[in-house]
Amino acid sequence: MRDEQVRRYARHILLPDIGGLGQTALLVSSARLELRERDPDAELIAATYLAAGGVGTVIVRGAGDDQLADLAAHGPDSRIATQPPLSPDGRDVSREVTLQPRPAWWPSAEGDATALAFWRGGLAATRWMAEVANR
Amino acid sequence: MHGSVRRRRIIELVPRCAATTPHGDHRQTQFTPQDVGQPKAARLADLVAARGGTARGVVARWRPEDADEHTLDADLLVDASDDPETKFAVADWAVANGRAYVIAAALRYGGNVMAGAPGFACYRCLFEEPGEAPTCADAGVLGPVVGAIGGLAAAIAIGLARGDRRLAGTLVAIDDLRTDAPRFVHFAPRPGCPACARAPLSPLSPLAAPVRVAEDSLTGGGGRDA
Numbered sequence: 019m020r021d022e023q024v025r026r027y028a029r030h031i032l033l034p035d036i037g038g039l040g041q042t043a044l045l046v047s048s049a050r051l052e053l054r055e056r057d058p059d060a061e062l063i064a065a066t067y068l069a070a071g072g073v074g075t076v077i078v079r080g081a082g083d084d085q086l087a088d089l090a091a092h093g094p095d096s097r098i099a100t101q102p103p104l105s106p107d108g109r110d111v112s113r114e115v116t117l118q119p120r121p122a123w124w125p126s127a128e129g130d131a132t133a134l135a136f137w138r139g140g141l142a143a144t145r146w147m148a149e150v151a152n153r
Numbered sequence: 154m155h156g157s158v159r160r161r162r163i164i165e166l167v168p169r170c171a172a173t174t175p176h177g178d179h180r181q182t183q184f185t186p187q188d189v190g191q192p193k194a195a196r197l198a199d200l201v202a203a204r205g206g207t208a209r210g211v212v213a214r215w216r217p218e219d220a221d222e223h224t225l226d227a228d229l230l231v232d233a234s235d236d237p238e239t240k241f242a243v244a245d246w247a248v249a250n251g252r253a254y255v256i257a258a259a260l261r262y263g264g265n266v267m268a269g270a271p272g273f274a275c276y277r278c279l280f281e282e283p284g285e286a287p288t289c290a291d292a293g294v295l296g297p298v299v300g301a302i303g304g305l306a307a308a309i310a311i312g313l314a315r316g317d318r319r320l321a322g323t324l325v326a327i328d329d330l331r332t333d334a335p336r337f338v339h340f341a342p343r344p345g346c347p348a349c350a351r352a353p354l355s356p357l358s359p360l361a362a363p364v365r366v367a368e369d370s371l372t373g374g375g376g377r378d379a
Contacts, residue, residue, distance in 0.1 A: 028290075028293075029180065029289050029290065029293045029294050029295075029296070030293065030295060030296070031293070032291075032292060032293030033261060033262070033293040033294075033295060035262075036293075036295070063182075063300060064297070066182045067182060067296050067297035067300055068297075070180075070182050070296055071295070071296045071297065091185040091186070091187065092182055092185055092186075094186055121334075123334070123335060123337070124308065125305075125308050125309055125312055125317075125319070125320055126308075126312075127308060127311040127312035127315055127317060128311075128315065129311055130307070130308040130311045130312075132304075132307070133304045133305070133307035133308040133311065134304065134308060135304070136300045136301065136303055136304025136307065137300075137301050137304035137305055137308070138304075139297070139300060139301075139304075140297040140298065140299070140300030140301030140302075140303075140304060140330075141297075141301045141330055142297075143296075143297035143300070144262065144295055144297045144298050144301060144330045144331060145330070145331055147295060147296075147297065148262065148295065148331045
């Protein structure tokens, strides 16, 4: 990692289950999401955290130009794309990000759709990054 | 249950950093590298306005002695600082002035959100005094953990602003988002709590809501979330 990357991801590197090796693993990893027609906010929030957290490639199928540009602005170390990178033998090497539905315990309130999207997107990105950094 | 929100205003609580920094962006995705050096409160107010809301950024550290000036017309306070002194000060001011409030914290892979309202047990009832606590700059935090905890805090704040008191006097704790479901801990007011003693409606008063003390009563006993 370069010096500015060490500074940018210092709060990740401090985590005992991530460290420098885990952050390096994130920088060479590929994440894959698909935007659904209905309520894509949670997927976009997950993708934003992945890009901002230094995931090397973030593939967002169905994203428009504005969404791709916004993601790129958050991820100076990420390549943002709509198609996965392929290995030399033609395999898709990206790893899917799985979003969970609204949990049963969620303290629902009128007007909380964006709050719920942050919970779902943040949770999905947390679990994806922790798993990849620990492999 | 659904009341109206009297005013919409952002008070940015800035205990340590007033401007965005290149190394803060991975957990605060409302800002981009293009915002580096700009005051967070002003930038955040611009973002709220762009979404159709009304907000005012106050670039100042929140201090009890200035609180009336900034906060007196607010119905609800949300603390997202990483400083125990500020969290206690915000909660104490809210209790003394009869306001609902939310105190949120995130660290490493987990976090917690406390919801408070007049007549219910307060932040000081539970934690008593500010203690030494590591910040995310000391102990680390995974960026999206901040987003998840922030989303939960926002949902609870929206409910409180609309008059929903089901989570008042409750700490929602998630030790590790990788594996754990939230625990909803309803706690009792602490006899002798100095904050509650100054409250217009003390939870220890016979007029206060009935005390509820239970854990996980909303989750059916915990377990991994969906």
